[in-house]
Amino acid sequence: MTIQEIESQIVDEFTALDDWLDKYDLILDMGKSLPPIDPKYKTDQFIISGCQSKVWLHAEYRDGKVYFTADSDAIITKGIVSMLVSVLSGQTPDAIQSADLNFINRIGLNEHLSPTRSNGLASMVKQMKLYAMVFKMKS
C-alpha cells in the first residue's frame, strides 16, 4: 500500500470515534500492534530524547525500501510511534522524504507532533526522514 492509502485507513478508524477518550483507547491498541524492536537497539545510541517520554528507533535498508522498528516507554507515545512506523516502514526513501504525514492532523493528534509537546515524536519524524535521506545517498 502507498503512504496515502495507509494514512486514509488510519483516518477512517479514528473518524468513526467521537469521544476523545475512545480515540486514546484506539491509540493504545495501535501501540500493542507495534512489532517489537530488537532489544540490542534499545540503547542510548538509538534513543530519541524528548523531555518526558523516550523513543527508540532503528532503521534498515533492504531492496530499495526502509524498514523501521521502534518502541517507547510511554504507551500513548508508543501508539503514535506505531502509526508512524506502519505508515512509513517498507516505503522507498523518496516516498518517506516527501511524506507530509497530514493524517496526524486529520485525526486531531497534531498536538503530539508539535515540537513543543516534548515527547520526542517531532524529533522521531525528523529522524525517520534523515534515515531515508542517508540510505538514498548511500545506495
Next chain:
Amino acid sequence: MSFDIQQVRADFPILSQAIYKRPLIYFDNAATTQKPLQVINAISDYYLHDNCNIHRGVHYLSVKATEAFEEARKEVREFINAPSTHEVIFTKGASESLNLVAASFGKKFLKEGDEVITTIMEHHSNFVPWQIICGEKGAVLRVANILPNGELDQEHLYSLITDRTKIIALTHVSNVLGTINPIKDIIAFAHGKGIPVVVDGAQGVSHIKVDVTDLDCDFYCFSGHKMYGPMGIGVLYGKEKWLEELPPYQSGGEMVKDVTIEKTTYNELPFKFEAGTPNVEGVMGLRAAVQYLKNLGMEEIHAYEDKLLKHAVERLSAIRDMRFFGTALLKASLVSFLIGDIHPFDAGTIIDKMGIAVRTGHHCAQPLIDHFGIPGTVRASFAFYNTIEEIDKLTDAVSRVKTMFS
C-alpha cells in the same frame, strides 16, 4: 475559612472557561498561578494612565510612576517583613535572583577548594547556578540528601558543613515533593558556624506567611508569577551587609552613580542591582498581587489549602497502586504521584483530556527524580481558588487512567 470561594473565583476569569467541552480545572499552580482581575487591571491601568520611564525625569508622569514603583517596593518589604526597603531588589524572577546571588557571591567569596552546600530537592534554578560558579572557581558543590518521606535529611546536611563551607543554598518548599523545610532551624545552625544561607522561596511565598526578619535568612528569592502576579518580575531580598559587599551582577543605566572614561562608581542599594529600565508594569502587577494576598490573609490561605491537600491525599490514597512522592509532615498543598507503573506522560495526557491541568515530568528537578529512579511524576498543585469538588474530579480522572492503562 474566612473568604468566599465563589467570590474569589470570580476574580479569576480564566478559571470559568471550558476546555475539551469540560470545565477547566487548574492544578498546575506550582508552575504558575492564575492572575486575579486586580493584577490584570493594575497592569493595564499603568499603561493607560501612568506609563513612563522611572527614576529619570522631572516631569509629572515620571514622578508619578517613580512614586508608584517605590511604593510597591515598600509593600513588598512589608509583605515579607524585611528590615528595610533598600534590601528589596526587583529582578526577573526567582531564577534571576538566585543567579545573581550565585554569581556575585561566588565572584567575591568563593576560592578554589571552598565548598557550597545545596540539597537534592532543589529546583534547577537553585542548583545549576551553584554548579556553574563552583566549576568556575574550582569550588566543590556538596548535596544534602532527603529521607524516604521526602523530608530533608538535616543530619546529613549538617554533616556536610566544614570549615571550607562558604554558603548554604536551599529551598523553602520543594516544588516536586511539597516538603516545607525547617529553614529557620537550619539558618540558626548555619549562622552558629558563620555560614550565610540563601533561600529559594519560589514555592514558599504563595502558601506561607514569610517573615525574613524572623527567619534571619541572608537572602530570600521569589517570583511574582507563582504568587498571582505577572511573569517576568521577581524579588531578591538580601541583608544589607551582604548586598553592600557583593559586586553588581549586571551593569548599565540606573545602577551607576558616576561614570567617567576612567572609572565608574555604583549607585546605592537597591539600584546597584537594578541595571537598566526595570519591569515597571511587572512591579505594578506584583504590588496588586501582594495587596490581594494581604486581603485574603496568608493564614487563611494556608488553612484552606491545607484542607484541599488533606482531602486530595485521602481520596487519592483510596486508589490502589498509588505511589506518592513526598509525604512530609509539613507540606505545601501539592501531591506528586505515579499510578502504579503508568508513565506520567500517559497519565497526564488523559487527565488533560478530562479538562484537568496537571504537570508531568521531572519538574526541573532532575537530580531528585533520578534519586527516585522514576521517569517523572504527575503533580497536582493547589491554590486557594481550587475546590474540594475539583479534587474529586481529579480522583475520578486518576481512576479512569488506571482503568485505561491496566
